[in-house]
Amino acid sequence: xxxxxxxxxxxxxxxxxxxxxxxxxxxxxxxxxxxxxxxxxxxxxxxxxxxxxxxxxxxxxxxxxxxxxxxxxxxxxxxxxxxxxxxxxxxxxxxxxxxxxxxxxxxxxxxxxxxxxxxxxxxxxxxxxxxxxxxxxxxxxxxxxxxxxxxxxxxxxxxxxxxxxxxxxxxxxxxxxxxxxxxxxxxxxxxxxxxxxxxxxxxxxxxxxxxxxxxxxxxxxxxxxxxxxxxxxxxxxxx
Numbered sequence: 001x002x003x004x005x006x007x008x009x010x011x012x013x014x015x016x017x018x019x020x021x022x023x024x025x026x027x028x029x030x031x032x033x034x035x036x037x038x039x040x041x042x043x044x045x046x047x048x049x050x051x052x053x054x055x056x057x058x059x060x061x062x063x064x065x066x067x068x069x070x071x072x073x074x075x076x077x078x079x080x081x082x083x084x085x086x087x088x089x090x091x092x093x094x095x096x097x098x099x100x101x102x103x104x105x106x107x108x109x110x111x112x113x114x115x116x117x118x119x120x121x122x123x124x125x126x127x128x129x130x131x132x133x134x135x136x137x138x139x140x141x142x143x144x145x146x147x148x149x150x151x152x153x154x155x156x157x158x159x160x161x162x163x164x165x166x167x168x169x170x171x172x173x174x175x176x177x178x179x180x181x182x183x184x185x186x187x188x189x190x191x192x193x194x195x196x197x198x199x200x201x202x203x204x205x206x207x208x209x210x211x212x213x214x215x216x217x218x219x220x221x222x223x224x225x226x227x228x229x230x231x232x233x234x235x236x237x238x239x
Contacts, residue, residue: 025094026155027101028208030087034216038087041219042080048226049076055234064125065238068118072233075114076226079107083219105161106150109143112168118233119172119191122182135175142168166202169195179237187236194228197221 030038056069086100120136123129146164149157173195176188183191201221207214 025091025098027091027094027097028215030215031212034212035087037213037216038219039084041216041223042084042087045080045219045223045226046077046084048223048230049073049078049080052076052230052234055230056238059234059238061238062125064121065118068121069233069238071117072114075107075111075117079111079222082107102150102154105154105158106147108165109146109161109168112165112172113140113143115229115233116168116172118237119175119179119183122237122239123179126182139168139171162202166199169198183232183236187232190228190232190236194225194232197225197228201225 050073052073053070054073056066056073059066059069061069082100082103086097086104089097089100091097116136116139120132120139124132124136142164146161150161154161173192176191179191180188198221201218204214204218204221208218
């Protein structure tokens with residue numbers, strides 16, 4: 001995977017945007033102002049997750065609706081909390097920063113599975129189709145596998161993990177047609193729009209340290225995607 005990216009992708013990004021920068025510890029090299037912006041942006045993102053959890057608990061949803069909404073909210077809090085912590089740790093604590101970088105990438109898998117949870121459980125509740133449990137289990141199995149791979153070696157499996165993020169998201173997008181009867185065309189449009197914003201964000205993530213401020217734009221797009229998915233889930237999915 002790394003050979004493919006180096007040969008067919010990074011050769012062009014390096015040419016037009018410059019090479020990705022790393023510091024002497026092998027971590028992405030951001031300026032102090034960039035790291036402050038990266039940290040602050042995802043501290044704000046934590047409140048999206050807190051709002052999701054509170055909404056799940058105070059709105060008169062079914063018990064299954066409350067549970068799936070809380071799982072979604074916790075996955076948001078985890079992603080933004082870990083990301084803000086990772087970017088906020090100074091280089092004087094480089095070992096902790098490296099650990100939180102692994103957690104940062106791993107939390108993306110949890111968010112994807114957490115986002116799929118309300119959709120799939122609502123589908124199960126409405127159709128009583130037991131085969132949906134297989135799909136639901138598969139999403140979480142992929143998430144766990146991704147976390148384990150990154151825990152083994154983020155440098156070795158980072159590219160594979162990125163592909164897995166996209167595959168998991170695309171699978172949910174493909175299944176969106178089967179969710180049409182539970183959340184309508186507006187809900188599906190919000191689901192797909194949120195996924196598209198995340199995907200565009202990945203492009204800015206790829207630019208990362210090549211151009212100053214690109215990672216902060218990625219952070220902002222992540223929050224936009226999360227907000228769209230919150231509107232989708234709490235407005236059109238949970239009952």
